[in-house]
Amino acid sequence: MTLLATQGLSKHYAGLQAVESVDFALQEGEIRALIGPNGAGKSTFVGMLCGRIPSSAGQVTFDGRDITAMPAHQRISLGMAYTFQITSVFARLDVHENVALAARRLPDSSPQRVRRRVMEALEQVGLQDRTDTLAGDLSYGHQRLLEIAMGLVQSPRLFILDEPTQGLAESEIESFKNLIKRLSSHTTILLIEHNMDVVMQTAQRITVLNFGQILAEGSPSEIRANDAVQSAYLGSG
Amino acid sequence: MTPGGHSFLSSAPFRSVLLHGSIVLLLALLFGVLPEYHSGNLARIMVLAVYAMGYNVLFGYTGLLSLGHALFFAAGMYGLGLTMYWLDASPAPGMLAGLISALVVSAIIGSLALRTTGVAFMIVTLMFAQAGFLTILLLGEYTRGDEGFVLQQADRVLFGFDLTQPAVRYASALMLFSLCLALVAVLVQSRFGKTLVAIRENEERARMLGYDVLRHKWLAVIVSGTLSGASGAAYALLFGYAGATFATVQYSIFPLLWVLLGGAGTTIGPLIGTVFMFYLIDISSQFTSAYLLIAGIILILLTLFAPQGLAGVIRKRLIPWLP
Ligand SMILES: Nc1ncnc2c1ncn2[C@@H]1O[C@H](COP(=O)(O)OP(=O)(O)OP(=O)(O)O)[C@@H](O)[C@H]1O
Numbered sequence A: 001m002t003l004l005a006t007q008g009l010s011k012h013y014a015g016l017q018a019v020e021s022v023d024f025a026l027q028e029g030e031i032r033a034l035i036g037p038n039g040a041g042k043s044t045f046v047g048m049l050c051g052r053i054p055s056s057a058g059q060v061t062f063d064g065r066d067i068t069a070m071p072a073h074q075r076i077s078l079g080m081a082y083t084f085q086i087t088s089v090f091a092r093l094d095v096h097e098n099v100a101l102a103a104r105r106l107p108d109s110s111p112q113r114v115r116r117r118v119m120e121a122l123e124q125v126g127l128q129d130r131t132d133t134l135a136g137d138l139s140y141g142h143q144r145l146l147e148i149a150m151g152l153v154q155s156p157r158l159f160i161l162d163e164p165t166q167g168l169a170e171s172e173i174e175s176f177k178n179l180i181k182r183l184s185s186h187t188t189i190l191l192i193e194h195n196m197d198v199v200m201q202t203a204q205r206i207t208v209l210n211f212g213q214i215l216a217e218g219s220p221s222e223i224r225a226n227d228a229v230q231s232a233y234l235g236s237g
Numbered sequence B: 001m002t003p004g005g006h007s008f009l010s011s012a013p014f015r016s017v018l019l020h021g022s023i024v025l026l027l028a029l030l031f032g033v034l035p036e037y038h039s040g041n042l043a044r045i046m047v048l049a050v051y052a053m054g055y056n057v058l059f060g061y062t063g064l065l066s067l068g069h070a071l072f073f074a075a076g077m078y079g080l081g082l083t084m085y086w087l088d089a090s091p092a093p094g095m096l097a098g099l100i101s102a103l104v105v106s107a108i109i110g111s112l113a114l115r116t117t118g119v120a121f122m123i124v125t126l127m128f129a130q131a132g133f134l135t136i137l138l139l140g141e142y143t144r145g146d147e148g149f150v151l152q153q154a155d156r157v158l159f160g161f162d163l164t165q166p167a168v169r170y171a172s173a174l175m176l177f178s179l180c181l182a183l184v185a186v187l188v189q190s191r192f193g194k195t196l197v198a199i200r201e202n203e204e205r206a207r208m209l210g211y212d213v214l215r216h217k218w219l220a221v222i223v224s225g226t227l228s229g230a231s232g233a234a235y236a237l238l239f240g241y242a243g244a245t246f247a248t249v250q251y252s253i254f255p256l257l258w259v260l261l262g263g264a265g266t267t268i269g270p271l272i273g274t275v276f277m278f279y280l281i282d283i284s285s286q287f288t289s290a291y292l293l294i295a296g297i298i299l300i301l302l303t304l305f306a307p308q309g310l311a312g313v314i315r316k317r318l319i320p321w322l323p
């Protein structure tokens, strides 16, 4: 079943065509990687999916519903979670409260349940011992993990992650890969990622964006073998 | 002691009750100790501290800087004053009229001013308050404009108590203050209050967690404006006068200063700031006619050396859990 789809989705900034008429479909339960060179329009594209960035043209449907005109907070309530490319946490609040703010929005958020959900999410990313630390005092990598926990705790149907492994240590990247695989049993994942190891080992399908348009789409092996992708992106790395 | 008992004693609700209860108790005891001049001052301060607490909900907890709160204070003041003066209403319905008037005005102003953010929000709230001030002057036939009007002693009797009696006045001010303090203490521990703090800290992140940021801000304006109006109505009732001065820019700046001084985003900061500034002006004006200069210098020193305000310093140095 198609969970999310776009038709002709576009964004232009004063003459610059950041995303150009993208038709895209994501199946429920899938792990999809979105790759492409810097400035290809990846962040802009997912920003339009979750409503953070208003689109210039086109349509977004989620779970069969047209959500193009829906404000961001309502889309999130439908079951999307989003982590920012540039880490965005509540720096002056502690780790527990950061995740609790994400958890309190769910139905049945009694204080006990919120606390339990928060601890579960923090354990999944390995931050369970840092609950009282101010988010701003965490290392960069830990802030990224915190943001992932803020997404996890929402038990989203669609989890959009914008370069989550940027700034993580090798060992943390390893556990991130495992986390993604475990999640995929009940969450659809759209992952923007520059780390090719992570992409090749986690994604079932890959979409390549270049100059705001879809250049190729397919399984990891198909993408690896694609000449256009090679010259536009992989070749340079 | 059981571990459960321990966690209760260090739990946020228990600490909050203890802290705020102690303050109310202290204020009650002070009436017996202080000479009449100072207890009279303190009654005034408690009413004005409610104004500061209202301002703090929006500025300290939600992160929105308004320069037009005098409009909400005046809405409460005239809501009560005009119904008592012209309609011969007694204090209880007068108070209700004051609250409703502040609530309606803040709901309308909130829905308009929140279309802007940052500096534009400051300017728009300032302009609305200025328009409110001019309206009061324009309707001078009813409001008596600058001159204002006095509420007669005979009319200021609430449930048989003469509100002009110092003890009754003090008790009424303390009751209003305690009620509002309790309300704010509960509010900031609630889910709603925590969401406001999240919006203050990182609005974009709060939105992308699924919170309706605009709606929360609007509700914060209403809570803030209604508390401010409660203060304005009580001020007119307890001190017997309503006038256009209370709708001037100066009265929009006061709560900002009180809250900055006392500590934005703390429940007890508004009271501390109001006391501090009241006596700063009171004492310095005994020595020099340039008292505003002295007050200004002390304010500058404080913002330089304690930018989080007095309660902010207490939170940093002594009591990290200060709500
Ligand atoms: N707010 C904006 N105003 C103007 N141009 C923008 C804005 N945001 C993005 N762009 C431009 O749109 C294009 C796509 O940007 P986007 O951030 O979506 O790329 P990306 O694929 O996420 O790149 P990266 O891998 O570096 O994160 C870039 O050329 C960028 O400069």
Ligand SMILES: [Mg+2]
Binding pocket: A042, A043, A044, A085, A162
């Ligand atoms: Mg990007």
